[in-house]
Amino acid sequence: MKKEDFYYELPEELIAQHPLKNREKSRLMVLDRETGETKDRHFEDILEYLNPGDCMVLNDTRVIPARLFGSREGKKESIEFLLLKRIEDDKWETLVRPGKKARPGHKIVFGEGKLQGEILSIEEDGTRIIDFSYKGIFEEILDELGEMPLPPYIQEKLEDKERYQTVYSKNKGSAAAPTAGLHFTKELLGEIKNRGVNIVYITLHVGLGTFRPVKVENIEEHHMHEEYFEVSKEAANIINRTKENSGKVVAVGTTSTRTLESIANDDGKVIEGKGWTNIFIYPGYRFKVVDSLITNFHLPESTLIMLVSALAGRENTLNAYNRAVEKKYRFFSFGDAMLIK
Structure with a gap:
């Protein structure tokens, strides 16, 4: 399967540059993965697609101010560091621009010396x-x-940094927001809970795996970057009971999806635990846990649109995306949402 199989044309003006004032007022495209049919709704209508006994799974990670600007000792320059994940203690894996100014042994100064760092190595x-x-x-x-x-x-x-956080964000550690969750308000979550839907929180710290572009033509040769996750015993038990009682497991976002599919055994039972995942989900993958997905509209040829295509079908997904372009939906992180049911 080729990278170009997941390309679509997107006018630049449809890339959302700012979040809506009211989170739940974004548009919602509902995609039936069996028929390929779509409906145009608003996000607050999500209640109509959730039933008592269903389980909605959200990623409670919190974005850290992970972008730092520094310079080599004695130099007037600007080097950008994006903290991806903590290796141990004060050692971090980072993306650096320009990389040629950050070689092993280089000493970097941030904030007039309030923070200093030494480049230890360059990874593969x-x-x-x-x-x-x-x-x-x-x-x-x-x-x-x-x-x-x-x-x-x-x-x-x-203007407001909290608009790049979900209202339920808790565990610090992400380099990017789990953007499907940005549409929820505390009030809407309360209404969902009152409807008899179980709300479960898991954690996946979003890192390079989410936004690294696919550079190989054959997507099966792409390697995902590892991201850290945690799933509690309580969360696992609720999800497993939902499946046993024929309820739907509705994942909010690709990060929740990847976590659930990483932690489940071959029988679809979710096991509590913590660790690292580099799971890459693309068409042909057999889902073990997730029945339905709430997500945003993703970049062409990205691993995220490949995951969506694995659940909804590539043709259904691209047809829905092309309809979203025609109907001028807002795309990407601050954009509108899609429900795949």
Whole structure:
């Protein structure tokens, strides 16, 4: 299967540059994966597609201000670091631009010396391992010096940083938001719970695996970057009971989907645990847990549209995306939503 099989034309003006004032007022395209039919709704209508006894699974990760700007000692320059994941203690895996200015042994200064780092190594995929040193608490320094790592296709400044967090974000560690969850308000979550739907929280810290482009023509040769996840015993039990009682497991976002499909055994039973996953889901994959998916509209030829295509079918997905373009839906992180049922 080729990368170009997942391409669609997207006018630049449909890339959402800012979030809507009211989270739940975004549009919602409902895609029936059996028939390929679509309906145009609003996100608050999601209630109509959830039934008592269903289970909705959300990723409660919280985005950290993971973008840092520094310079080599004694140099006037700007080097951008994106923190991807903590290896251990103060050692982090990072994306660096320009990479030629961050070689092993280079000392980097951030915030006039409040934070310093040494480049330890360059990994096979081009990421850098940096060892930070500082006085005080790292998270507090990061809050002071770091910036919210908005995707490169968003050119406008975000006035309220909380709009790039879900209202249920809790566990710090992501380099990007699980954007399907940005549509929910606390009030809407309350209505869903009152409907008799079980709401379960799991954690996957979003890293490079989510937004790294597919560079190989044959998608089966693409390797996903590892991301850390946690699933509690309570969450696993609720999900398993839902399946046993013939309820639907509705994953909110591709990150929740990847976590559930990583942790489940071959019989579809979810096992509590924590660890790292590099699961790559594309057409031909047999889903073990997820019955339905709430997601955003994703970049052409991305691993995310490939995952959606695995659940809904490639032809259904691309037809739905082309209809979304015709109907001028808003795309990507701050854009509209899709429900695959």
